[in-house]
Amino acid sequence: MQKKKVRIGMIGYKFMGKAHSHAYRDVPFYFDSSVEPVLQAICGRDEEGVKEAAHKMGWNSYETDWRKLIERDDIDLIDIVTPNNSHAEIAIAAAKAGKHVFCEKPLAMTLEEAQEMLKAVEENGVMHVINHNYRFSPAIQWAKKLIDEGRLGKIYHVRATYLQDWIMDPKFPLVWRLSKEVCGSGSHGDLAAHSIDLARFLVGEFKEVSGILETFIKERPIVESSSGLSGNASSDSDTYGKVDVDDASVFLARFQNGAIGTFEATRFAGGNRNGNRIEINGEKGSIRWDMEKMNELDVYFHEDEPGLQGFRTINCTEEVHPFAGAYWPAGHIIGYEHTFINLIVDMLDSLGKGENPEPNFVDGVRNQAVLAAVEQSSETKTWISVEGLLNKSKISI
Known part of the structure; x- marks a missing residue:
């Protein structure tokens, strides 16, 4: 039976880019998943650097503008391995373009940003995943x-x-x-x-x-x-x-x-x-x-x-x-790299079933709420209710 293919577009290519790329390439070696990842395109601002990374890590093509990557009709899933301040903009744009989204942690810069990201993926009906790989040891x-x-x-x-x-x-x-x-x-x-x-x-x-x-x-x-x-x-x-x-x-x-x-x-x-x-x-x-x-x-x-x-x-x-x-x-x-393989095969299997895996953006928002509550506590020197922060949101989780 011919496997379903999911064409990956990854934005970023350094530390986490290497870990994700390795995992995509090794999934078919260890697991008989119903979905096969295709390393379609990688994106980075430095053309020489991203071109070299694409060749070394086995990507079919590269882009230097993430917006062009998202616009491509040969991309099904956007994998975000960039610094934190770009997660929200990229994830929201990807969701609006109908792309599934796999994002590094922490999900966002703030709880409010994380909530907007969750809203975007839910409203556009795309699969969403956050990379908390240690769960998968x-x-x-x-x-x-x-x-x-x-x-x-x-x-x-x-x-x-x-x-x-x-x-x-x-x-x-x-x-x-x-x-x-x-x-x-x-x-x-x-x-x-x-x-x-x-x-x-x-x-x-x-x-x-x-x-x-x-x-x-x-x-x-x-x-x-x-x-x-x-x-x-x-x-x-x-x-x-x-x-x-x-x-x-x-x-x-x-x-x-x-x-x-x-x-x-x-x-x-x-x-x-x-x-x-x-x-x-x-x-x-x-x-x-x-x-x-581990x-x-x-x-x-x-x-x-x-x-x-x-x-x-x-x-x-x-x-x-x-x-x-x-x-x-x-x-x-x-080793460490296998935690990424395990997470990604779970993500691919869920995609094949039409389900959303865990951890996803709901987990990202809840984790962000705890981070925000600790920050508030450090500033105010008081106990802060995590649910209190979440209840201010218009998004039900």
Whole structure:
């Protein structure tokens, strides 16, 4: 039977562009999806750079104007891997052109922008997806199964940290990820957004939050250009610019189901390259996961007999573990790139069924509401209701 094809147009081609391109190319190798991705066109402002990327990553053509890409009638889905300040404009234009939309996180610069994006995709009846790839680690999917089956019982605690250290050098340049005009927020939107999404996926919706944001290095050297994610970068420039986003985000949370949580995101935790970690404690047991050991899930069950109680480490590479059976024999671990493959095959399968996958723009809006609530709390030094922010919207989610 001939497979349905979905023709991809991707805007952006650097760090996330490489991850997405690799995933599209590898999906047919590992999964027998009913929909085949076609790398139709890639878009970037630098013609030499995007031309080279198209050749290297296997794209059929390239554009230097995203508007022209959206206008093309040989494109079915727009994949947005650009900096945050362009997500809304591109996604809304794509939806109005009848294109499905796959967007990087965080969904937008503000809650209001995110809500407008959700409104656009819903009004135009197109599929919409947000890239929270960590959901698609087999270990996280297995944790979700255990929680949904009640194996942990009533959930009491969520404890999440996302720790990095790549900008600790005061001479690290003022890259776009440190500019509010381009990214909206710093570690908060970049890192805490992932922790928020994992918590919502595993435990449920947030009720209210109380937090603080902090910027440790107030000024940094200005550079002309940078990809913005290198722990070895530094600048000898004598011209400095203001850092107007947070270096660290810390907040407390109450969930609608009664659980409480602590969340910390920072780029100033020395020795942590990508310390995305979460622990969940319930009345019957606990789970904990560390992205740097992404195949492993630590599990504790209170019902184990005395003397044998304690965390056990499950290597989630057995065929019984979600997505794992598509790869290698048990114990042959997979990596970061496979989380993108798993998300994209789920997106393609949903497209083939005419369904909208998760996480989608509804999740993007809910995550953005938590981010916004923490920002408000840091400014007002009070608890902020997440639902209160969402209830101000005219969009029902």
